[in-house]
Amino acid sequence: MNIPFVNLKRMHDRFRNEIDEAVKSIIDSNNYIMGKPVEQFETGFAEYLGVKHVIGMSSGTDALFLALKVLNIHNGDWVITVPHTFIATSEAITMAGGKVVFVDVDKKSSNMSPTKLEHYLNSLDAKSLKKVKAVIFVNLYGSPEDLDNIYSITKKYGIPLISDAAQAHGARIDNKPITDFADLTTYSFFPGKNLGAFGDAGAVGVNDSEKADKLKMIRNHGRTEKYIHPVEAFNCRMDTLQAAILDVKLRYLEDWNRHRIKSAKLYNTLLEKKGYDTPTLDEKYRRVFHLYVIRVKDREKIITDLGNKGVSTGIHYPLPLHLQPAYEYLGYKKGDFPACEKLSEEILSLPIDGTITEEEIGYICNLLPDYK
Template sequence: MQIPFVDLQAQYQALKTELDAAVLRVMGQCNFILGKEVADFEQAFAEYVGAPYAVGVASGLDALKLALEALGIGSGDEVIVPAHTFIASALAVSAVGARPVLVDVDEASFNLDPALIEAAITPRTKAIMPVHLYGQPADLSPLLDIAQRHGLRVVEDASQAHGARYQGRRVGGFGDAGCFSFYPGKNLGAYGDAGGLVTNDAGLAERVRYLRNYGQEVKYKHVVKGYNLRLDTMQAAILSVKLRHLDDWNARRAAHAAAYTHALEGVGDLRLPRVVTGDHVFHLYVIRTKHRDALQAHLTERGVATVIHYPVPIHLQAAYADLGYRRGSFPVTERLADEILSLPIYAELTAEQQAHVINAVKSFFA
């Protein structure tokens, strides 16, 4: 049996009639740039998250970048970012001319450790960027308290946490802005690159709308120097269809995660993901073992696709050698990079497929 890491074909077949109709509607209208479907999706997604405003953009990285720029963060400023995250979190900071200041993560949640934040704050610090990694909400209460006491902005990177809740509210609406990627493999994914942000700040939403569309207030009236970073109408139509199914998909992911945990508890030296804060939506199911590379090879031989998220930490990437960090700078992050492995998890994963994955993992440790 071959188990893909993500099966987008299965998802498409389940929604084929709805998705085909949405795409054909856009084709028939030929309104491909900022068409009605973009505004419709923005309204629906804002209501879903529980924020008054949402703005669709071209990718999750663009959402982070435009949020920072709209908040006035730029050259000479610093933004605190978790050391263990996808590099896009740091790249957004660099894109506006600021410096990402990395902080190690909590070993239980893999998210930014609030206890380490204040030691990283300097007079140049302007914002904190918590990442709701793998679908688990970051511990926002102490983080927001620190931000308030130091006069800092908070930009949530919720690119892997569509629908996750913290203290009963969906993530994305706690900070100055919440940024999402709609990359195809996400819990809510488009059929190409796409992203968006939500905010409670009308002025910030307006600035991002200008920035994403050449800085235009109205056509040919440019009030700021902007970009071409718009959410495509076709992708917005697809996302509107998928949004209606997101809660069901997240519930199925949580059920798959529970089944993995029940079956693999106590197997070998495995350390399994724990729900530490809020409602985890399991964009990824990430296990830890000191035998990670051998286990991955074993699973590959048995037809199980796995991925390492992420094998090389940001501070050890050549692109960020200029930050001056060295091996040993972030011990938790470095341990995770050596031990983590993501197992297949998606809403359409069948019981038979999951049993095959579980048996393959167990056979390695037998």
């Protein structure tokens, strides 16, 4: 059996005619920048999420960058995030002019540890604490676990919180939108995401109308109307063509998310029988399983064996950010973030998407050795 990591083709084949129609309508309209399709997608996605405003962007990285800019990050301001994420999270901090500061994750949730964040903030003297101008929490693998607890801490310290939901479209906490638990929430529509474009795209979700207006202005050359620019800014607009495609795919997002959750449950049932410690599923945190990640022993052998039987896997992520050559200048060393380092050695991502079948999951689980 051949099981790709994400089967985009099978997904798109199911509504290919709707996509073709959407693309055709953009070509017929001859309007490729901004306009109604972008507004329509923003309104639809805001309704889906349960947030007041969605502002379409050119990518998830740019969404983070502009969220930081709206918070006026500049001139070496400290921004705290985790070393266990895709580099875009920390890159955006540097792009905005801030300084990257890492805090370790929790071993079980894989997300920023509230205890470690609080411990770090408590360890700072008053002058250093003043330098901390934002925290970016990452809803890794689609899980918002502890976002609410991190938000309580950042509110207590008066530090704004950005929630990187690049992997978490539709995640909820206590049945409330995760956008209620941060000052700004950013999304990526990279093709393989739970909601993916046919290229790069992203968005910011925000309840504060002033921040929304500012985001709309700075994503589009700082303009308020044609050729009127109160500020110099950036070009981080969402392509009209991507918006039209995303609007079609948005109709299916909730079904795909439900399918992902059901698939994760089946994985858990089959893998627990083999002794694996599986991802948590509970009522409080609605995880949307962008990735289904387990910890394994003898990872290289498992990857090769599964690959030989047609199953693609991934590692998210194999080298923690604080140990990346790009961040050598920050002066971190091995051993600084033990939970993240241990995870990076043991984690393995198995195929999951909105269409994976029970038969495929059974096939994959059969191939995995017992965990002992």
